Amino acid sequence: MPHRLTRATNVALGINIFLLIIKGIVGIISNSIAVISEALNSFTDVLVSIGIKIAVKISRDKPDTKHQFGHNAAQPLAAFILAVFAFVVGINIVEESVKRLIEPKDIKISTSVYVVLIFTIVSKILLNRYQVKIAKMFKSPAIRAASIDSINDVLASSIALLGVIGASMNLNYIDSIAGIMVAMFIFKSGYEVAKENMDYLMGRSADHQFDSKIKDITLKINGVKGINDLRSHYVGNKFHVEIHIEVDKDISTKLSHDIGNEVKYALEEIEEVQKVFVHIDPI
Template identity: 30%
Template structure:
């Protein structure tokens, strides 16, 4: 409830974040400012407690919060730069800078983790007596509640505007809850245990920090390298294109992300070859505009004229059926379509395979290549687009 209150209070036009990059920028700025305030408060509390109790684990946790302050600053800068409009050098905008800022945050987390691994090992070798006090311990417990709220707040913003940078901040804040909890355990048990628990718990804290940084780095790098689009978006675009009249099928959907809410997509739409170019253009043009607005993508649809000549389809089907007899792992052929006519045509079809596929072929591509080789042996000059389905 308080998260929604903050959004409504400081972002008046908060419902327009999908279409207005400036509004989205305000969400990132709000998340960064709140993170800075909360982490500065927590750093001050934990640093004083660490000095007062002579606990390296507490001091390590304090400087982890200080690094989160810098992370929040990086997040704000990342949002500002990502919101810059497209220019000659970057025709698709600067949206990926937000991913880079998330990567910087994860690197900062890793640096803090490595630093305190070294300090914790030194404290294990050369232990120091910890002074336990209830008040400092209670202050750390209160700081955990702050971090839990901050994690939920950043998670709420991240989900709302689909932000990897804010998601990184959310995960980082949640991991801090676990590390602070470990510190509290160290302080309480130090009353009865002479074992160098402070250094050991400090090492556990550092490992948590390193794990968090690694996970954030991995996720952000996957996004920068071009991870596959969500299955939900793929399904939605395909089904929406198929909903338009005279579009009989779709294939070769490609989606490229140039930052949050900045996707470029292309797809092949199969239409009857008997339609006029004007009719096809009107259908495709309408579909591109409406679907682009609905899913906030820039969609380009390529038209493939489908040959509906039943005689030619039947002949092609017989040829393919004969070819597929040489492949025992193929159990069924479906959805045969022809694009073009005569020898100059593309043949699109689906095949279903059984479990023996993996025993003979290293990949599905190898099977498709072998099928195409067999087709060429028939002296048939057409190209294929083969989709493989596996038996469930």
């Protein structure tokens, strides 16, 4: 598992650095705000990739005296911080695009511009498919956030390509409009990532379907007569579960304890669960 997650972050980082370099060069040569916006978008992607790489590494660290329940919050925290940064970059792109809309600048379109943008679209589609697979496999919110960003990059690059086509027809205002639209996709990506990871950071409870799964597993354990309370919340990207089970009041304390442990171990086998706290209620 660690190897696959690390490889996923390294692949994304390598692709984003390469795209940043080629889009930066072509953007400067062409002076197209749509392409320059794409270069800035790739710059944020590089920072996102670095942040996710660090967060994935930290999240795998074992619990210590200061973080006794582990470091699972590292991934959603990194994703949220990077989402905020995406908003800042988007604002700067909108500002420059509006300036160019008011005072148009000369744009030099060459074949390399089309090649770079088309290459970006194709590579980001492939990267998104890979990231979605890894995110589902390991339940990684950071990789999931990166996959959202990648598919939004596909849309942003497509808009930039239309802007370049417009500029090649001496319709420079289309390039400026494309720059603004690229920024909108950056905003969209940041919003989606922030919204998804806010649940982890705020400790949202599990949904009814997950609660039902918890109850079904618990009630199948020999000695459990019923459940009178169940609570859960995210700690990082994993759930902590508190459950009150009912057992026969006439059985020994040891047997009650053993039943509680069986419930605990059974529920902690669920991939989304990190820790289970069982309270015994004799009836």
